Every structure is written in C-alpha cells, then in structure tokens.
Amino acid sequence: MAESSVSLAQEEFSCSICLNLLKDPVTIPCGHSYCMSCIRGYWDQDEQKGVYSCPQCRQTFTPRPVLGKNTMLAEVVEKLKKTKLQAAPLAQCYAEPGDVECDVCTGRKYKAIKSCLVCLESYCQPHFERHEEFRSGKLHKVTDAVGELKEMICPQHDKLLEIFCRTDQCCICYMCMVDEHKNHNTVSAAAEKTEKQKLLEETQKKFQKRIQEREKELEELRETVDTYKRSAQTAVEDSERIFTELIRSIERSRSEVTRLIRDQEKTEVSRAEEQLKRLEQEIEDLRRRDIELEQLSHTDNHIHFLQSFQSLSVPPGSTDKITVSSRFSFDVVGKSVSDLREKLEHFCREEIKKISPPASSVRHNQSIPTPEYESRKEFLKSRGSLIMLECLLTIFLGFISVLLFCAFCGRRRKDGEPPLIKGWIPFLGKALEFRKNSQQFLTQLQQEHGDVFTVLIAGRYITFIMNPLQYPSVIKHGKQLDFHTFSDSAASRTFGYKPVRSSLFPGMSDRIQRSYTLLQGPALDPLTFSMMGNLQQVMRRRFLPSEESGSDGDWQEAELYEFCKCVMFQTTFNTLYGHKSNLRLDQLRVDFEKFDAIFPLLMAxxxxxxxxxxxxIREKLTRFFYPQRMAEWRAPCEFIQTRMALFQEYDTLQDRDKAGH
Incomplete structure (x- = not known):
C-alpha cells in the first residue's frame, strides 16, 4: 500500500517533459507544472513563432508568460526526496541509432512506440499515455511508431494520405481524389495493401527460390574450386615425383656412360702401357746388343768373332712393327649422347603440341560443371599448356616492349639525312647480316636505298658512301660532318705528332687550313708543270743509258708494276719537296711502302x-722531313714553302711535330 502511494506521489509530482521529479517547479497559466529548465527549453523552440503552448493541453499564450518558482511544490518535492520516497527510474529504453525517437522528450530522447497521424508526433510509453489521457473522446488515428511522419501527409493539401490511385500508382489524400485524380481508379490504402500483400508474397517466394538456386550454384562452385585445388596438388606431386625419377634415371645413365668411358679408357691405356714397356725393354736389349757388336768389331780373335757374330746378328724380341692408333676418340659416345638429347627434346616438343587447354567458360546464369579428367596425366598436360602459354605470352610481350622502345626511343632519321636502317634486333641491328657477307649486304642495301645510307651495326651508326660521286652531298652537311677536326685527330694519331691547340698557337690552325688553297684551282698549274718536268727526268734516267754505268738501255726493274710505282713515287716526291744532289730515294720509298701498308690499321x-x-719506320720517315734537312732541298712547291715558313714562326713547336705536319 505504501509502495502504491509512493508511486502515485511520484507520478503527480513528475515533469511531463523529462518524466522525472520536478526540479525548480513552475506553474504556467493553464495550471500545469513543469521543471523551469524543461519548459524554458520547450518554449525556446517556438521563439520564432511568437506563440507558446502547454505541452499537455496545447493551450496557447501570448505573450510568453513570466515563469516563477512554485515554492509549495518545491517544498513537497524536497520532502519526497528527504523521505526517500522518490520512485525508481522509469523502465524506458533510450532511442538508439535507427530507432524512432519521441518528439516530446527533451534532452536524451526515449524510443517511441506509437505515432499519431493527426498530431504528427511520435510518443514514448509515458507520453503516449498522457496523449491518450488528454485526447480521450477525440478520434486521433494512431499507428505503430514510424519515422518521417511528414511523408504521410499530402504536401499540397496538408491532409493524411489515405487513398491509393491505381492510375498514377501513387498515394493521395481525399482532396486530391476530387481534384487532380478525379475519375481515376482509386481505392483505399488498406485495400491496395491487401492486394500488394499477395503480390509481395509471390515475389518473396520467387526470391527465396532464386536464393536456393544461387546457394546451390555457390556450393557447386566451391566444390569445383576444391576439386581444382586437389587435382592441381595431386598433379604437382605426381609431376614432381615423375621428374625426380626421370632426373635420377638420367643421372644413373650419365654415371653408366662415364663408367663405360673410363673402362674403355683404362683398357686402351693399359694396352698402350704394355706396348710401351715392351718397346722400352726391346730398345734396352738392342742397345746392349749394339754395345756387344761394337766390342766384337774391335776383337782380333777371328774364331771368337765368327762364333759370337752368329748369335749377336739375330735381333732380340719380335721384328713385327707395333702400331698405335692416334685416331682413337670417343666421338661415337658423344654423338650417341647428342642424338639422345635431340630425340628427348623432339619428344618433349611433340608432346607439348598435343596439349590443348580445355575450352571451359563460367557463365553467370547457369551452373558450372565440374571438369572431369580421365587421368592425372591429362590434368597435368592441360595445366602445363596453360603455364607454357603464359610464359610465351610474357616473352612475346617483353620482346614487343623492347621493339617499341627501340622504335620510339632510339635514333630517328631527320630531314636531309641518309636512309636509316636499324634492323629488328636491339643494339645489334644489322651486325649478323654484315658479318655473314659484308659485300653482298652492302650491295643489297645500295640497290634498296641508294648510294648513301646509315646502318646500325653492334651499337654504332655507320654511314656508307658507295659512290665516290656522292661525297659532295655528304660533305656539304658541315654541321653534321666536320672533316677538318677528323683529319687533324686522325693524322696526329697516325703520324705520331701532337695536334695544334688554339690556346697555345693562336691562329695557326686557320693558317694551316688556308695553305690548302695552294693545292686547288690555278695554284695547281705550277705543280702540274713541275710534275711533268720531273716525270721526264725520271723517265730519262730509267730509259736512256748512262755513260757512267755503261747500261745498254734495258729496264732496271723486272716488272712493270714495280717500275710504275718507282716512277710515280719519285715524280711526286720531287714535285712536292724539290731536288737534292746525291739524294737516293730508294730506301725512302721502301720505308714509305711499308708504312703505307700499315696505314689502314693505324687509322682503325x-x-x-x-x-x-x-x-x-715512322720515326725514320719523320726524321727525313725535319726542317734542317728540308732546308737543303732545292725548288720545293709553294705549298711546302708556305708550310715551312709557317712553322719557323713557332719556335716552341718541336721538330718532330713540324715534320709530322
């Protein structure tokens, strides 16, 4: 009885907003009491409207009432607290994420259990009881707690959506039914729900059936995967075992072949060693018999000589010739092993060709049959074909990548340059074709690309000029080809002198280049005239007899080729460098020909x-052209005189460097 009175007192002095005992109780003009903080918070939400209402009776107040603490209620509440008659907390659960919250609760909200379609609010258990208490006698439609109550209200007429239009397939209010949806096929929402409920059940049955089918397919697919894994593992184990046995068999065969070779070697060597010992013994006996014969030849006893000669004249041992074959080899064994390797490789290639991957595809709309192999060998073949296909694709893609890199990142032909032939093999280019038959290779390229072309050979781009008449077309590209720099570096390297540096000898390089004009144009006329005179002198010495030598006019050279070389060398030398009395050019010509034969190797x-x-030889030729010796020659050509005068101005330049230039 006391517990019921305490419960009643707690309900009478509880705030209808927070549902706890009143704290700083205040009484508003309608007579209801609330916590001061609760009613202030509730009215603060309606501050913009300017109209304030009671949460229980909905009576409105304008302006906002002034709140004052109800002292009597405060004392009663304090007495309840002091007598420990405060009731236990309400057995309510707070709203969790996803639950419908009570629209009346302040602070932390309780879970709503009912929703009023007239008030458009959701209530927890205590607030719903208060709602029913104050709305007794009024027909308010209540449903289970639902969220977003505003979605159940017609946005145009602000009425409850209670009718379903089958024509437009949407929910409407009764105002819409007599307005926009007039003469449409309309039914109540409840009736439409009943019809849709039947369709929902049928659809649900279809979905459940589809779920069962998919679950069955999923189970079959899992079994297929497990079968693949088990079969693959079994095939791997079998292949490892088979290949291990094969390797062991090959190792045994290798050991057997090695043993046979060693046995044959031992037999032949033993036979040869026996013959060697017999030959050594026979040689020793023959030497001893030779000594005895030598001693017998010096004896004076005729009887002893005749008696001993008969026995000593017979050679010891066998007179048969011992033949030792030097052509014995194990080529037959090597050939047999090589044939075995070729047959094994051929067999492997043929077996791999027989392997074809199973044409199976997984479709999303039908069950997947489990692959069945008649033996593990078939699975191993199919698996091996897939691995081989993957390797071949990887190699092919890598090769294509290299070709694309060389095609787009390598050297490209520019406008005005000769045709560029790079080949398909990176870096090597056309090295293999050039090495096989260089003359035929160049002739073929000449027919395809003309007289001038560039070829990639072993990482270097080489330009070939097949027709001498095409030299001007190449030389005119001065930016790409600097023949002055090339000739200076090649000549200094070949003839062993230091190149002229502009920093040490300013202007000297330009003067050297200008001196070449003395070998061009009108300047060639004196050289031609001088050369013709020197040619007459040389020919006269060669053809006409000499009074001092008493020659009858026969040629001194036995061969015409040697004669022509001698004549041209002496004529050219005298034309360029002049004459000198008692100067013999025979030895100089011999040294020059030797150096000329080696000249291409030096350039390379x-x-x-x-x-x-x-x-x-190079040092000897260089000393021949020292400035002191050249000063003794008479009537050198203008080109040589200009060079000699130029080098005399540079005292710091060594004589061997001057001679090299």
Whole structure:
C-alpha cells in the first residue's frame, strides 16, 4: 500500500517533459507544472513563432508568460526526496541509432512506440499515455511508431494520405481524389495493401527460390574450386615425383656412360702401357746388343768373332712393327649422347603440341560443371599448356616492349639525312647480316636505298658512301660532318705528332687550313708543270743509258708494276719537296711502302706497339722531313714553302711535330 502511494506521489509530482521529479517547479497559466529548465527549453523552440503552448493541453499564450518558482511544490518535492520516497527510474529504453525517437522528450530522447497521424508526433510509453489521457473522446488515428511522419501527409493539401490511385500508382489524400485524380481508379490504402500483400508474397517466394538456386550454384562452385585445388596438388606431386625419377634415371645413365668411358679408357691405356714397356725393354736389349757388336768389331780373335757374330746378328724380341692408333676418340659416345638429347627434346616438343587447354567458360546464369579428367596425366598436360602459354605470352610481350622502345626511343632519321636502317634486333641491328657477307649486304642495301645510307651495326651508326660521286652531298652537311677536326685527330694519331691547340698557337690552325688553297684551282698549274718536268727526268734516267754505268738501255726493274710505282713515287716526291744532289730515294720509298701498308690499321686505332717495327719506320720517315734537312732541298712547291715558313714562326713547336705536319 505504501509502495502504491509512493508511486502515485511520484507520478503527480513528475515533469511531463523529462518524466522525472520536478526540479525548480513552475506553474504556467493553464495550471500545469513543469521543471523551469524543461519548459524554458520547450518554449525556446517556438521563439520564432511568437506563440507558446502547454505541452499537455496545447493551450496557447501570448505573450510568453513570466515563469516563477512554485515554492509549495518545491517544498513537497524536497520532502519526497528527504523521505526517500522518490520512485525508481522509469523502465524506458533510450532511442538508439535507427530507432524512432519521441518528439516530446527533451534532452536524451526515449524510443517511441506509437505515432499519431493527426498530431504528427511520435510518443514514448509515458507520453503516449498522457496523449491518450488528454485526447480521450477525440478520434486521433494512431499507428505503430514510424519515422518521417511528414511523408504521410499530402504536401499540397496538408491532409493524411489515405487513398491509393491505381492510375498514377501513387498515394493521395481525399482532396486530391476530387481534384487532380478525379475519375481515376482509386481505392483505399488498406485495400491496395491487401492486394500488394499477395503480390509481395509471390515475389518473396520467387526470391527465396532464386536464393536456393544461387546457394546451390555457390556450393557447386566451391566444390569445383576444391576439386581444382586437389587435382592441381595431386598433379604437382605426381609431376614432381615423375621428374625426380626421370632426373635420377638420367643421372644413373650419365654415371653408366662415364663408367663405360673410363673402362674403355683404362683398357686402351693399359694396352698402350704394355706396348710401351715392351718397346722400352726391346730398345734396352738392342742397345746392349749394339754395345756387344761394337766390342766384337774391335776383337782380333777371328774364331771368337765368327762364333759370337752368329748369335749377336739375330735381333732380340719380335721384328713385327707395333702400331698405335692416334685416331682413337670417343666421338661415337658423344654423338650417341647428342642424338639422345635431340630425340628427348623432339619428344618433349611433340608432346607439348598435343596439349590443348580445355575450352571451359563460367557463365553467370547457369551452373558450372565440374571438369572431369580421365587421368592425372591429362590434368597435368592441360595445366602445363596453360603455364607454357603464359610464359610465351610474357616473352612475346617483353620482346614487343623492347621493339617499341627501340622504335620510339632510339635514333630517328631527320630531314636531309641518309636512309636509316636499324634492323629488328636491339643494339645489334644489322651486325649478323654484315658479318655473314659484308659485300653482298652492302650491295643489297645500295640497290634498296641508294648510294648513301646509315646502318646500325653492334651499337654504332655507320654511314656508307658507295659512290665516290656522292661525297659532295655528304660533305656539304658541315654541321653534321666536320672533316677538318677528323683529319687533324686522325693524322696526329697516325703520324705520331701532337695536334695544334688554339690556346697555345693562336691562329695557326686557320693558317694551316688556308695553305690548302695552294693545292686547288690555278695554284695547281705550277705543280702540274713541275710534275711533268720531273716525270721526264725520271723517265730519262730509267730509259736512256748512262755513260757512267755503261747500261745498254734495258729496264732496271723486272716488272712493270714495280717500275710504275718507282716512277710515280719519285715524280711526286720531287714535285712536292724539290731536288737534292746525291739524294737516293730508294730506301725512302721502301720505308714509305711499308708504312703505307700499315696505314689502314693505324687509322682503325690499332695500337702501333702491336704492328712490329712500324713505330721505328715512322720515326725514320719523320726524321727525313725535319726542317734542317728540308732546308737543303732545292725548288720545293709553294705549298711546302708556305708550310715551312709557317712553322719557323713557332719556335716552341718541336721538330718532330713540324715534320709530322
């Protein structure tokens, strides 16, 4: 009885907003009491409207009432607290995420259990009881708690959506039914729900059936995957075992072949060693018999000589010739092993060709059959074909990537340059074709691309000029080809002198280049005239008899080729460098011909130390052109005189460097 009175007192002095005992109770003009903080918070939400109402009776107040603490209620509440008659907290659960919250609760809200379609609010259990208490006798439609009550209200007429229009397939209010949806096929929402409920059940049955089918397919697919894994693992184990046995068999065969070779070697060596010992013994006996015969030849006893000679004249041992075959080899064994390897490789290639991957596809709308193999060998073949296909694709893609890189990132032909032939092999280019038959290769390229073309050979781009008449078309590209720099570096490297540097000898390089004009145009006329005179003198010495030598006019050279070389060398030398009394050019010509034969190797950067006495010959030729010796010659050409005068101005330049230039 006391507990019921305490419960009643708690309900009478509880705030209808927070549902707890009143705290700083205040009484508003309608007579209801609330916590001061609760009613202030509730009215603060309606501050913009300017109309304030009671949460329970909905009576409105304008202006906002002034709140004052109800002292009597405060004392009663304090007495309840002091006598410990405060009731236990309401057995309500707070709203969790996803739950419908009570629209009346302040602070932390309780979970709503009912929603009023007239008030458009959701209530927890205590607030719903208060709602029913104050709305007794009024027909308010109540449903289970639902969220977003505003979606159940017609936005145009602000009425409850209670009718379903089958024509437009939407929910409407009764105002819409007599306005926009007039003469449409309309039914109540409840009736339409009943019809849709039947369709929902049928649809749900279809979905459940589809779920069962998919679950069955999922189970079959899992079984298929497990079968694949088990079969693959079994095939891997079998293949490992088979290949291990095969390797062991090959190892045994290798050991057996090695043993047979060693046995045959031992037999032949033993036979040869026996013959060797017999030959050594026979040689020793023959030497001893030779000594005895030598001693017998010096004896004076005729009887002893005759008796001993008979026995000593017979050679010891066998007179048969011992033949030792030097052509014995194990080529037969090597050939047999090589044939075995080729047959094994051929067999593997043929077996791989027989392997074809199973044409199976997984479709989303039908069940997947489990692959069935008659034996593990078939699965191993199919698996091996897939691995081989993957390797081939990887190699092919890598090769294509390299080709694309060389095609787009390598050297490209520019406008005005000769045709560029790079080949399909990166870096090597056309090296293999050039090495096989260089003359045929160049002739074929000449027919395809003309007389001038550039070829990639072993990482270097080489330009070939197949027709001498095409030299001007190449030389005119001065920016790409600097023949002055090339000739200076090649000549200094070949003839062993230091190149002229502009920093040490300013202007000298330009003066040297200008001196070449003395070999061009009208300046060639004096050289031609001088050369014709020197040619007459040389020919006269060769053809006409000499009174001192008593020659009858026969040629001194036995061969015409040697004669022509001698004549042209002496004529050219005298034309360029002049004459000198008692100067014999025979030895100079011999040294020049030796150096000329080695000249291409020096230009190809072959070290001179590897070319025998070439360095000594070069030094000898260089000393012949020292400035002191050239000063003794008479009537050199203007080109040589200009060069000599130019080098005399540079005292710091060594004589061997001047001679090299």
């Amino acid at each position: 950067r072959v070290p001179i130390a590897l070319l025998g006495k070439t360095k000594e």
